[in-house]
């Protein structure tokens with residue numbers, strides 16, 4: 123029976139310091155219908171070089187908060203602070219509709235297929251690293267980003283693995299560094315629910331999925347809604363998943379030089395961590 127794996131962060135490379143050439147952020151959104159913020163998705167950035175059309179699309183975040191709001195914050199008591207912080211956060215976020223319009227425009231500029239996810243709150247543009255940086259690893263997962271050494275990145279694509287795109291991380295002088303940044307394009311729909319007493323619900327406004335019911339609930343990877351890619355995201359999850367083939371390729375002697383990531387076998391069912399519609403963390 124085929125097995126799937128989820129990527130797990132195991133170690134931090136303190137020497138791998140990436141910077142952005144421009145502070146060009148995609149905003150996050152806040153949905154007033156389900157009372158939730160947009161979610162983070164690993165390896166779903168837009169590393170394409172920024173162009174003028176994209177710069178014009180993205181809003182400038184308010185650098186200075188309204189004086190009145192700051193004064194309120196300083197004189198507030200403990201319970202009021204939570205409310206004011208929430209107001210500030212709401213102010214810093216766009217609505218889901220505004221975000222989707224921006225997302226659509228960015229897709230058109232870069233001619234991106236729907237398989238490319240565009241994650242709110244992420245910087246647009248390539249990453250930069252010092253020219254002196256030589257990776258001690260061939261694969262690095264930071265919990266948000268997935269990186270390959272140049273040597274392994276090129277071999278990886280030659281091996282025919284699907285569901286992944288590689289973008290060079292550049293040096294400050296604009297040359298490709300020894301590192302590739304990966305973007306995951308493979309997709310699997312919602313997992314199937316194993317336990318009874320729950321159901322999946324999609325917010326009509328922000329399109330985010332929730333699992334309602336008596337928690338904890340168990341779900342299982344559903345291969346019938348998987349596009350067959352070797353690297354993929356699962357609907358409702360921020361993690362990166364891998365096929366058995368991808369796991370095997372990364373564990374052949376050629377690749378298994380230094381892998382700073384762990385590939386945890388998915389046991390067929392796992393507890394789905396999420397927030398409910400009232401914003402309570404699921405157990």
Ligand SMILES: [Zn+2]
Nearest residue numbers: 153156325328
């Ligand atoms: Zn919503």
